[in-house]
Amino acid sequence: MRFPTNPLASRLGKALLALAIGIGVAAGVYAHGDMVPQAVDTKSLPQLGEKWLPENPYTPEAPAHKEALRIGSSAYNQNCARCHGLEAISGGISPDLRLFDKDCSSMADAGKKQACYKEMEEYFVATVRRGRVRDGRVYMPPFEGTLSQEAVWAIKSYIDTRRVP
Numbered sequence: 592m593r594f595p596t597n598p599l600a601s602r603l604g605k606a607l608l609a610l611a612i613g614i615g616v617a618a619g620v621y622a623h624g625d626m627v628p629q630a631v632d633t634k635s636l637p638q639l640g641e642k643w644l645p646e647n648p649y650t651p652e653a654p655a656h657k658e659a660l661r662i663g664s665s666a667y668n669q670n671c672a673r674c675h676g677l678e679a680i681s682g683g684i685s686p687d688l689r690l691f692d693k694d695c696s697s698m699a700d701a702g703k704k705q706a707c708y709k710e711m712e713e714y715f716v717a718t719v720r721r722g723r724v725r726d727g728r729v730y731m732p733p734f735e736g737t738l739s740q741e742a743v744w745a746i747k748s749y750i751d752t753r754r755v756p
Contacts, residue, residue: 628734631666633741643740646712649748656748663749666742670734679753685731689755691715696756712747719743 637655639648649659667679674685681687695707720743722733734743 628732628737629666629669630737631662631669631739631742631745633662633739633745636662636741636745639740639744643716644744646709647744647747647751649744659745659748660752662742663745663747666738666746667749670738671746674731679750688750689753691750691754693755696754715747716743719746 635658637648649656649663653659667675668677671679671688675688676682676685679688692708692711695704695711698704698707718731719738720733720735722729723731738746
């Protein structure tokens with residue numbers, strides 16, 4: 592059985608579909624690109640000073656580790672999850688931070704493994720502080736001046752707990 596077609600209804604349907612797709616794409620672009628960094632209250636953590644430390648002071652052995660995880664989880668959700676995904680599980684827009692230093696974990700030589708982790712920590716801190724810009728496009732906003740050293744290391748501590756083996 593054939594149904595009569597109405598050319599006006601057909602064109603209207605196509606126009607509405609195109610509009611819906613356009614709105615969906617625009618929403619996705621603005622959701623990723625309109626990020627305003629949020630300050631984080633780190634008063635309950637040991638204050639680290641102005642000079643950036645070369646390694647995370649909030650390791651699992653550190654007395655402040657539990658508090659760093661609490662603050663880091665909240666700070667991650669406020670500042671990172673929008674692009675990198677809830678619980679550091681990326682939806683594909685930005686790198687999956689659970690896999691950030693995965694290459695290091697497979698190294699057999701303990702010295703090389705530690706050097707790799709140290710290099711990745713340096714890269715992480717530099718990226719968070721200065722952001723990432725390529726060809727004039729902002730892929731990640733800079734957080735220096737918004738996030739303190741304590742906040743950045745607390746976020747790194749949280750991300751380390753999300754690491755995929």
